[in-house]
Structure formats: C-alpha cells, structure tokens
Amino acid sequence: MATRGALSRALSHRDSRIFFGGSMVAWTGLWMQRIAVSWLAWELTGSAFWVGMVAFCDLAPAVVISPLAGAVADRVDRVKLAIWTQVAIALQAAAVAGITASGHMTIGILLALEVLSGIAGSFAQPARQTLMPGIVPRADLPAAVAANSLTFAVARFVGPAIAGPVIAAFGVVPAIAANAVGYLISGLSLLMLNVAVAERRGHAGKGGIWADVADGVRYAARHAGLGPLLLYAAITAMLLRGVQEVLPPYVERIYGLGAESLAILTACFGVGALVAGLWVAGRGKLAGTTRLAVWSGLAQAGATAGFVATGFFPLGMLSAALIGAFASVQGITVQTLIQSATDAIYRGRMLSLWGLITRACPALGALALGAAGEAFGLRMPTLAAVGLFLVAFSWGLWRLKRMQDALEAVPPDPAGRS
Numbered sequence: 336m337a338t339r340g341a342l343s344r345a346l347s348h349r350d351s352r353i354f355f356g357g358s359m360v361a362w363t364g365l366w367m368q369r370i371a372v373s374w375l376a377w378e379l380t381g382s383a384f385w386v387g388m389v390a391f392c393d394l395a396p397a398v399v400i401s402p403l404a405g406a407v408a409d410r411v412d413r414v415k416l417a418i419w420t421q422v423a424i425a426l427q428a429a430a431v432a433g434i435t436a437s438g439h440m441t442i443g444i445l446l447a448l449e450v451l452s453g454i455a456g457s458f459a460q461p462a463r464q465t466l467m468p469g470i471v472p473r474a475d476l477p478a479a480v481a482a483n484s485l486t487f488a489v490a491r492f493v494g495p496a497i498a499g500p501v502i503a504a505f506g507v508v509p510a511i512a513a514n515a516v517g518y519l520i521s522g523l524s525l526l527m528l529n530v531a532v533a534e535r536r537g538h539a540g541k542g543g544i545w546a547d548v549a550d551g552v553r554y555a556a557r558h559a560g561l562g563p564l565l566l567y568a569a570i571t572a573m574l575l576r577g578v579q580e581v582l583p584p585y586v587e588r589i590y591g592l593g594a595e596s597l598a599i600l601t602a603c604f605g606v607g608a609l610v611a612g613l614w615v616a617g618r619g620k621l622a623g624t625t626r627l628a629v630w631s632g633l634a635q636a637g638a639t640a641g642f643v644a645t646g647f648f649p650l651g652m653l654s655a656a657l658i659g660a661f662a663s664v665q666g667i668t669v670q671t672l673i674q675s676a677t678d679a680i681y682r683g684r685m686l687s688l689w690g691l692i693t694r695a696c697p698a699l700g701a702l703a704l705g706a707a708g709e710a711f712g713l714r715m716p717t718l719a720a721v722g723l724f725l726v727a728f729s730w731g732l733w734r735l736k737r738m739q740d741a742l743e744a745v746p747p748d749p750a751g752r753s
Contacts, residue, residue, distance in 0.1 A: 345478035345616075350470035350528050357521035358463075358486045361421065364517025366494025366605075368428055370598055371502055371510035372445070373583050375435065378507075379442050383584035383713070387705020390580035392446045394698030396453035397691045401460070405687020406547035408461040409680060413535050414525055417466065420459035421522030427452045428515035436508045453694065460690035461683045468674065468682070469534025477624075477671050481616030484667040488612050488659070491605030499598025551684030560676060560741030561685060563734045564628065568669050569692045570727040571632045574720040575639050576662065577700025579604060584705070585713055590648050603652045607659030615667045621675060625739040628668040629731045635661035636724045643717045666693070672742045 346352055376389040408416060431448050434440045464483075471479040498510045556562050578585065586597045615627070638657035641650065670689065677685045700720070707716035 344475045345471060345482040348471055348475075350530065351479060351482070353524055353527050354463075354466065354470050355482055355486050357524035358483065359490055360517045360524075361424075361521035362487050362490030362517075363494045363497070364428070364514035366491050366601070367498040367501070367510040368431070368514035370495050370498040370601060371507035372431065372449070373581075374502060374597065375440070375507045376442065376445060377583040377587075379440070379445070383581060383588075383708040384705045385442055386583050387577075387581045387701045387703075387708075389442075389445060389449055390701040391698040392449040393453045393456070394580070394694040394701075396450055397457045397694035397698075400454050400457035401687045401691035401694065402548045402551065402684070403544065403687075404458040404690070405461045405551060405684035406544050407458070408465050408683030408687065409547065409551075410544070413462050413465050413683070414528055414530055417459060417462035418522045418525050420455050420462055421518045421525075423455040424452060424459065425515045425518035425522065427455060428511055428518065432508050432512040432515065435511065457687075457690060457694065460694075461687040464670070464674075464686045464690075465683045466528070466530055466534065468679075469530040470528065473675075476674055477618075477621060478616055480671045480674055481612055481667050484663055484670070485609060485612040485616060488605050488608035488663055491608060491659070492602050493605075495598040495601035495605065499595045499602075502598075503595055547684070551681055551688070554678075554681050555685060555688060558676075558741065560625070560738045561673065563731075563738050564625070564669060564672060564742065565688055565692060567629065567632065567727065567731045567734075568665065568689070569696050571635065571665065571724065572692050572696035573700045574724040574727070575632075575635050575658075575700070576697035577702075577704045577720070578639055578642065578717060579658070579662075580697050580701035581705050581708075584708055585643070588708075588713055589643060589646050590651055591646065592648065596648070600651065600655045603655035604659035604662075607656035607661075608663035610656075611660035611663040612667060615664055621671070621743050624668045624671055625742050626735065628665055628672065629728070629735050629738075631661045631664040631668070632724070632731065633728045635665065636721045636728070640718060640721045643714045676742045676744075 346355065372389060372393075373386060376386045379385070427448055431440075431445070434444060434448075467479050467483065468476060497513075501510050501513075554561075555565060582597055582600060586592050586600060590596065618624075635658055638654050638661060642654035642658060644650070644654075670686075673685050673689055674682070704713065704716055704720070
C-alpha cells in the first residue's frame with residue numbers, strides 16, 4: 336500500500352506520465368540493443384576482451400563528456416537538449432542495424448559507433464534527469480526518482496525478455512533497430528512536456544563552459560556529503576558493475592550456455608532491480624537514505640561473489656537478481672540524495688557526475704575484467720574485485736555519519752513548491 340501510494344503521487348502529474356512513458360519505450364529498446372551488441376561483438380571476435388572493449392567504448396566517453404554535458408545542461412534549455420540527444424541515439428542505433436544488415440560490420444566499426452552512442456548518452460543523462468524536479472513537486476521527488484529507476488528496471492526485464500528470442504530467431508539486427516524506434520518516440524514525446532522556465536535552465540552562462548565544469552567539481556568536493564557519496568558510488572561501480580557489462584563470456588565460460596541464457600540472466604538483474612525499487616519507492620522518505628546507499632554496496636559485493644562461485648545456473652540467476660536489487664537500491668538512493676541536496680544551479684553538473692560514474696566506472700571495470708579474464712579466467716579477477724571493495728566499504732562506513740548529516744537536511748524549494 337505504501338509503495339502504491341508513493342508511486343501514485345509520483346505518477347499523478349501529467350508531465351511525469353509523459354516523461355516515464357517515454358523513458359520506458361526508450362530504455363526497453365536500449366536493453367534490446369545492449370544484449371544484441373554484446374552478442375554481436377562476441378560473434379565477431381569470440382573474445383572476452385573485445386566484448387569488454389565494446390562496453391568500454393559505449394561508457395568511457397562519459398569520462399570527458401559528462402562534466403561538460405552537465406555544464407551545458409545547466410546553461411541551455413534542458414528539454415530541447417534531451418530531445419536532440421535522444422534523436423542522436425536513435426540515429427546511432429539505426430546505423431548499427433543498417434551496417435550489420437548489409438554484412439559490412441566489423442569490430443572496428445562497432446567500436447567507433449559505440450563511442451558515438453556514449454557521447455550522445457552522456458549528454459542525454461543530465462538533460463533528462465534535471466527535468467524531474469520540474470515535473471513533480473519537491474515532496475514527491477523521492478518517489479519520482481524511485482519511479483525513474485523502476486522504469487529502468489522494468490525495461491531491463493522487458494528488453495532482454497524480448498531480445499533473447501528475437502536474436503535467436505532473427506539475429507541481432509531487429510533488436511538493434513527497435514532501439515532506434517524507441518528513442519525516436521521518446522525524444523518526440525518530450526515536446527508535450529510543460530516544464531516551468533525556472534526548471535528548464537539552471538542559470539545563464541557567464542564565464543566559459545570549462546569554468547562552469549571546474550566550479551561544479553569544486554562544489555562537489557567542498558560538499559561534506561556529495562563528494563564522499565559520489566566517490567563511494569564510483570568505487571562500487573568500477574569494482575562491481577563490470578560483471579554486468581561483459582556477461583557473454585560469463586554465460587559461456589562459467590555456465591556453458593548461449594544467447595537465450597544471456598537474456599535470462601539480464602532479465603534476472605532487471606527483476607531484482609524492480610523488486611528492490613518498489614521497496615525503496617514505498618519508503619517515500621529521505622531519512623535513512625544515506626545508510627542504504629552505503630550498506631547496499633556491501634550486499635552487492637556478496638551477491639557478485641555468489642555469481643561466480645559456481646557454474647550452477649540457478650544460483651547464477653539468484654545472484655544476478657540480488658546484484659540487480661542491491662545495485663538498484665544504491666542507484667535510487669544516490670540519485671535521491673543528489674536531487675534533494677544539490678543547489679538548483681548545480682543540479683545538471685552533479686547529475687552529470689553521477690552519469691560519469693554510472694557509465695565510465697563500469698566501463699573501466701568491464702575492460703579490466705575482460706583483459707584479466709583472458710589471462711586468468713573470469714572467476715578469480717571477479718573475486719579479487721570483491722575483496723578490494725571491502726576496503727572501500729570500510730571507508731564508507733567510517734564517513735557515514737558525516738555524509739548523513741550533510742545529505743539528509745533538505746534545503747528549501749527555490750520554486751516555493753511543496
């Protein structure tokens with residue numbers, strides 16, 4: 336009942352229904368393409384390293400682009416920026432599908448196109464996420480952030496569930512083409528939003544764009560809560576999230592299975608994320624959110640160790656669901672704290688740092704796991720990453736009280752909305 340109440344509030348607003356409906360369509364296509372491109376890379380090369388490199392090329396541009404994208408999102412019309420970036424993602428997906436269908440796809444072309452996707456995605460993330468305080472009142476913001484993550488989790492379940500049979504029956508091209516259609520629909524749906532002018536733009540540009548980037552980094556570093564929280568989330572993503580980015584080698588080498596099992600495991604991640612997201616949404620409050628963000632990392636580490644402990648596929652499915660659940664808890668709580676604790680003029684830049692973490696850090700982890708997997712197999716490098724994370728968790732636990740005091744004191748709503 337509490338979950339339904341919180342989500343009902345988040346979805347009771349016209350703009351939020353349009354926003355999340357478009358997100359569902361786009362992200363379903365996104366997960367179809369991720370499964371398809373990962374499998375395509377595996378078919379082209381048979382190498383865990385190159386599968387990791389494909390994930391790296393999609394996610395790594397965030398290292399350079401995300402801080403710039405956040406500064407841009409704080410200067411320009413965020414709705415227009417979100418529209419154009421989603422159209423760009425649709426065009427990239429259409430290019431991948433078309434070249435693959437023509438029989439001319441190579442691993443080099445695929446890597447180049449994934450870099451373009453990563454650049455567009457780095458701009459799209461802060462553009463879209465900064466709109467959330469403009470589509471719901473501040474009181475409903477925690478539920479809206481949870482609803483956003485739930486939408487992603489549902490898409491993460493539905494997309495692979497569709498992609499697996501489609502790839503098995505028709506190949507990767509239809510699954511990739513579906514992403515082009517989905518992002519085009521999502522981008523055009525944003526034209527229907529009615530976002531207040533104060534929320535469409537953070538501030539008028541005064542100095543140079545790189546000065547804004549530097550100012551945003553200084554803001555995060557000075558903040559007693561945001562800086563440590565983002566650092567902890569970055570370490571978690573780099574050490575633990577890489578497994579999800581290079582799944583095909585795990586499926587084949589640890590479990591001895593194929594594309595349909597890859598889709599099943601990806602769907603398990605999504606189911607876990609959905610269930611956990613529903614629970615977080617049902618809380619509907621800020622108190623205790625920082626503690627959840629820290630402890631969910633430890634739980635994710637335990638589930639990751641379970642994922643590689645054996646070749647027993649049912650245990651792998653359970654572990655994947657738990658990884659998805661605890662990663663979802665951390666993702667929702669970190670985003671909620673960023674949205675609620677950040678000054679409005681810095682929101683795009685702080686969310687772009689979060690985008691950098693969610694895109695670049697898993698890419699680095701995927702690249703490291705792929706390279707280590709060629710030399711040592713996949714099990715030992717994964718367990719070594721879990722062991723390293725325990726050091727980071729100890730630090731996060733030590734900083735918990737100070738982060739909590741800084742992040743859970745809600746600032747007044749600059750728009751005067753309750």
